[in-house]
Amino acid sequence: MSKLRVAIPLLAILPLLAACGSRITVQVTADEAATEVVDDLEVQFLPFDRDSLFATIIAQAATPEPEIPADLEEASLTEQELRDRWSTAESSWNNVRDSMRSITERLDNLDDRSREYRELFDRFGDLEDRERALNRQRQAAFDEFNEMQQSTQQRVDSICIVIDSWEEAAFAGYGDIEDDLLMSLGREVMADTTDADGVAGASASGGPWWVHTRVNTAAGELYWNVMIDEATSDTLRLVPGNAELRQGVRQRC
Structure with a gap:
């Protein structure tokens, strides 16, 4: 060369x-x-x-x-925002599930007639409602992110091939x-x-x-x-x- x-x-x-x-x-x-x-x-x-x-x-x-089309750049940034939203929702959902597992472990070691047991049991019920709501939110966030990713991935792959070829030369x-x-x-x-x-x-x-x-x-x-x-x-x-x-x-x- x-x-x-x-x-x-x-x-x-x-x-x-x-x-x-x-x-x-x-x-x-x-x-x-x-x-x-x-x-x-x-x-x-x-x-x-x-x-x-x-x-x-x-x-x-x-x-x-090579120039990246403005609309593709904007779509890619939007996809990143949606990914972050999904990640945040996933983290919140996992935190609630961890709390539920912790309460379950404590309940297994308590007398079900005790006051502490009843309080923890009620707390578990509240968390169950919260977990279901967060699960719906994280799924909706993932679906929105996934839809955006699928709509842009082919164009991103195409421009990346052009950029890689230009940089190589x-x-x-x-x-x-x-x-x-x-x-x-x-x-x-x-x-x-x-x-x-x-x-x-x-x-x-x-x-x-x-x-x-x-x-x-x-x-x-x-x-x-x-x-x-x-x-x-x-x-x-x-x-x-x-x-x-x-x-x-x-x-x-």
Whole structure:
């Protein structure tokens, strides 16, 4: 395969080298409160801005990037909202069922003539009514989501094939371009996998560095490409607040 040559504005994506060395440590969480840590996730540490490089390649591609029809993008976002509504209804229904199972276990160990038994029995009856109502709601939510998904899936699959084909051609020489950049920098791309606490790190010299990873959540894909001026002892927190939330058709391709 011939080597792809792209006119890259090097000053825009190549940082100045520094002599000092340190370590970059990050923690990845799917919520702002840092309670939902993300483990077993690959985190990359790059000495250049991958987004700027991608933008340059896209701008210089032989053909324009495929556009997603506005109505399909809107339908995909609506489908996501319906999926979230169904997920919420499913969770509420499961919570009530868990409460019912807990009460049943307690009733099995009580005298059916006792006051506590009667109170729990009445509580169980109330929950039965609640469970039936929530079951109807979750089923209706699923049916609405499923109907929307079926009506859009074929169009989404078709546009994804077009996008994948275009990206394969446009980025055919990306590996060669990245190699040239790394050779110019005298650096390399580093990677680490988050541990049980959502923490990953890499030894780094100077800066800047860009920390990249992504996580799929119920709301969409959290995409991080965060620049660090230079390696420090402080831990970089990757949270939804400093991520780009990617939704819609492209997130599904």
